[in-house]
Amino acid sequence: MSQKTESTSHSTKGAYVTGGQEFTRDTNYIEDRITRDGAASGDGGPGWPVEPGRYRLVAARACPWANRTVIVRRLLGLEDVISLGQPGPTHDARSWTFDLDPGGADPVLGIERIQEAYFRRFPGYPRGITVPAIVDVPSGQVVTNDYAQITLDFSTEWAGYHRPGAPDLYPEHLREEIDAVNRRVFTEVNNGVYRCGFAGSQAAYDSAFDRLWTALDWLEERLTGQRYLVGDTITEADVRLFTTLVRFDAVYHGHFKCNRQKLSEMPMLWAYARDLFQTPGFGDTIDFVQIKQHYYLVHEDINPAGIVPRGPEPGEWLTAHNREALGGRPFGDGTAPGPVRAGEEVAAGHAAA
Structure with a gap:
């Protein structure tokens, strides 16, 4: 596991205001990556191989950083290989909750808060409990919350599982x-x-x-x-x-x-x-x-x-x-994605109409 650390401050919301009263985002994320060769991280931590069905993307619709991962997953057609868990729109100091799911628990991970996946890997994890996060379903442990790298890896490391006609988002x-x-x-x-x-x-x-x-x-x-x-x-x-x-x-x-x-x-x-x-x-x-x-x-x-x-x-x-x-061609030599996957549609009355 590669995890950036910072001793000056931290927040469960991943941001803080410095003594100079300027907002600063905590960009210290879990840097583990899911790769084609499953290579171990630089500090000797576990390797995470690309494996269909093994991982769950936890991404709240409300969050702009999480929204990116949902868009890229859909454009590339990765719905069948990476499942999607969606917390509700609000959270407290302890993290995002699955309050929209029946029984208030994610139906695949069986947890009420994404915090539980962080703590299963890092007991008492001190940094921001953020979305998006990718969770290893068999162990229930968080793999990464490095949102910028997640979408790049969807385009590159997961290329073997893209849908026919998927666009090249990172040529x-x-x-x-x-x-x-x-x-x-x-x-x-x-x-x-x-x-x-x-x-x-x-x-x-x-x-x-x-x-x-x-x-x-x-x-x-x-x-x-x-x-x-x-x-x-x-x-x-x-x-x-x-x-x-x-x-x-x-x-x-x-x-x-x-x-x-x-x-x-x-x-x-x-x-x-x-x-x-x-x-x-x-x-x-x-x-x-x-x-x-x-x-x-x-x-x-x-x-x-x-x-x-x-x-x-x-x-x-x-x-x-x-x-x-x-001019321009939205998908280049590719094609548009098909209909939204059943169960992942925006709720009636919540979208543009």
Whole structure:
């Protein structure tokens, strides 16, 4: 097992505010990987071989980091080889719970909280109990919660089990550019909205706000002349940006005070986001009700009354975007995924309609 450690601070929510009142995300994850050769980790820990049916992805619909893994799993057609467990939209200090499942327990793992899978491997695990996490079903132990690596490994290590027509989300000739775009999107946008929302001082907030909107303006300009972030097909970079954009007007604009503009007021980004939303594998994973419940109920320090807003109208995500005029092929030489797997559909009334 390879696990990053940090002695200065930790949080069960995977984030903290420093003495300087600036939000900092705890990026110390369990770095174990599931690989084709099942090689042991660098510190002599166990190896985890690719093996259909052995692992369960635990990914809450509400969480943007977990949402990425659900999208990539669906685009690549890995539903038959990696099962999916979905906690409810809220959690407490002890972790996410399977409160939506019958009896309040995951039907495969038999646990009420994802925390139990962490503790089975690391008793008293001191770091963030986060999703997404991959659990080894036979032992009930967590394998990894390194969300950035999980999706890359779905594209590469699990390639032998992709569906016919699966897109190449991480093409070798574009990886350097994808990685560069991903770094900026993560620091300035994916994490940037949290830096605004959890700022502990006006100065920290002002700095975070300026950084976020500098990056969003860069993306608006970048997407003016091209349909996707890198190349002419959907890649890992698009998945990572999408899960923040789809939550922007519903949560980040008001709840996190990212309110210079709404996403719907940025012509290129709004059209780009709707283009992806209407692409099979993206919008059909989005549960707007759970997303709002998560942020507005869990963040009691920001929203002590626990009021969940009714808007915005999700049907706007289905309006025409006209991005086809820029060319590009969503799935390259591949094809769109088929219907959502039975039992994994977004609940009626929770999606755009």
